[in-house]
Amino acid sequence: MTSLPQPSADALAQSAHLLALVEADIDEAGGWISFARYMERVLYAPGLGYYSGGARKFGPGGDFITAPELTPLFGQALAAQVEQVMWASAPQLIEVGAGTGLLATDLLLELERRGCLPDEYGILELSGELRARQFDTLAQKAPHLAARVRWLDELPAQFSGAVVANEVLDVMPVHLLVSRADGLFERGVSLVENGAGGRRLCWADVPAEGAVRDAALALDLPAPAGGEYVTELNLAGRAWVSAWAERLERGAMLLIDYGYPRAEYYLPSRSNGTLLCYYRHHAHGDPFLWPGLNDITAFVDFTAVAEAAFDAGLDVHGYTTQAQFLFNCGVLECLARRGPQESADYIRAARAVQRLTAPQEMGELFKVLAVGRGIDGPLLGFVRGDRLHGL
Numbered sequence: 001m002t003s004l005p006q007p008s009a010d011a012l013a014q015s016a017h018l019l020a021l022v023e024a025d026i027d028e029a030g031g032w033i034s035f036a037r038y039m040e041r042v043l044y045a046p047g048l049g050y051y052s053g054g055a056r057k058f059g060p061g062g063d064f065i066t067a068p069e070l071t072p073l074f075g076q077a078l079a080a081q082v083e084q085v086m087w088a089s090a091p092q093l094i095e096v097g098a099g100t101g102l103l104a105t106d107l108l109l110e111l112e113r114r115g116c117l118p119d120e121y122g123i124l125e126l127s128g129e130l131r132a133r134q135f136d137t138l139a140q141k142a143p144h145l146a147a148r149v150r151w152l153d154e155l156p157a158q159f160s161g162a163v164v165a166n167e168v169l170d171v172m173p174v175h176l177l178v179s180r181a182d183g184l185f186e187r188g189v190s191l192v193e194n195g196a197g198g199r200r201l202c203w204a205d206v207p208a209e210g211a212v213r214d215a216a217l218a219l220d221l222p223a224p225a226g227g228e229y230v231t232e233l234n235l236a237g238r239a240w241v242s243a244w245a246e247r248l249e250r251g252a253m254l255l256i257d258y259g260y261p262r263a264e265y266y267l268p269s270r271s272n273g274t275l276l277c278y279y280r281h282h283a284h285g286d287p288f289l290w291p292g293l294n295d296i297t298a299f300v301d302f303t304a305v306a307e308a309a310f311d312a313g314l315d316v317h318g319y320t321t322q323a324q325f326l327f328n329c330g331v332l333e334c335l336a337r338r339g340p341q342e343s344a345d346y347i348r349a350a351r352a353v354q355r356l357t358a359p360q361e362m363g364e365l366f367k368v369l370a371v372g373r374g375i376d377g378p379l380l381g382f383v384r385g386d387r388l389h390g391l
Contacts, residue, residue: 019291049292051126052129066167081380084380093118093161097167101136104134104137123152125151160250162252234301258362259301276297314373317371319382320382321385322364327384
């Protein structure tokens with residue numbers, strides 16, 4: 001990891017504090033915790049986790065760039081689908097995990113232009129630092145609309161309208177599953193002496209049990225090649241979708257993330273799983289490095305998410321690539337509004353659209369899944385290129 005930029009002394013001190021909490025967790029649990037528990041701690045521990053601490057995460061100065069950071073055209077195109085859902089349900093909108101607030105700003109401004117502003121724009125955000133950034137972004141870029149925004153601490157008891165979750169499922173804690181010739185195991189986190197009088201984090205496998213084993217047996221995993229097959233189970237994501245199903249009276253959820261249908265997720269060639277870490281725009285594979293300072297993500301099994309929604313009583317309205325979804329929602333028409341094609345602004349916007357839609361960029365890797373209740377007729381974003389048959 002010598003090629004990674006070095007954290008500041010303050011950041012390292014924060015990471016050491018979080019590491020001590022993780023070690024205490026492991027000791028209290030008898031020497032082993034699931035990776036899902038570890039991932040939950042290092043991403044969401046109050047005041048110290050990656051998403052709950054104060055580290056800058058989004059944009060050029062952070063660790064990664066999301067679609068709303070690239071261009072407002074993403075939100076403008078998405079607004080067309082949000083408008084259709086709200087007209088078919090209720091003029092309410094909730095965004096889950098709103099990042100810097102740019103997507104909220106872009107959606108509100110475009111919905112205003114379309115004459116269909118929501119009565120309320122809810123933001124479900126657990127990070128106090130990100131809430132402050134979202135408030136500042138809205139106050140700066142759309143001050144006349146900021147009063148419509150309300151921050152939520154938990155899922156609503158009941159809801160009708162549109163729900164948007166952009167890059168949310170990929171950062172939900174995952175269990176690590178290991179298939180070997182001698183059985184199924186869950187890979188978790190333990191401690192080992194480091195040779196200098198201290199301890200360090202290490203991997204440790206235990207026999208898979210309970211919900212992890214049940215989910216693994218339902219997957220028909222490839223035969224282990226080279227000794228073992230490692231993959232992820234996002235049980236938290238399935239439970240989260242089911243919880244929304246209990247609350248969604250009428251409307252639809254638009255889930256945007258990178259991932260695959262099950263047939264592609266558990267390919268024999270993907271024997272090391274999809275887990276990745278990000279630090280200052282550098283991807284690496286060590287989730288034990290500087291706990292709390294790295295983003296940790298896993299690709300989404302969209303088949304599992306769709307099944308969880310269906311089993312909980314929701315309709316599965318569509319599944320397609322981000323590129324096809326944006327084209328269906330009129331991203332090129334939004335681009336045309338940027339002015340003359342020879343202008344610098346248009347050229348920058350066109351390059352951003354290419355990154356959002358090109359197969360070798362985000363266009364094919366990112367997918368959009370829509371699930372809901374009480375919505376009649378096809379959704380705009382899936383009228384062409386729907387891949388539901390592939391789930």
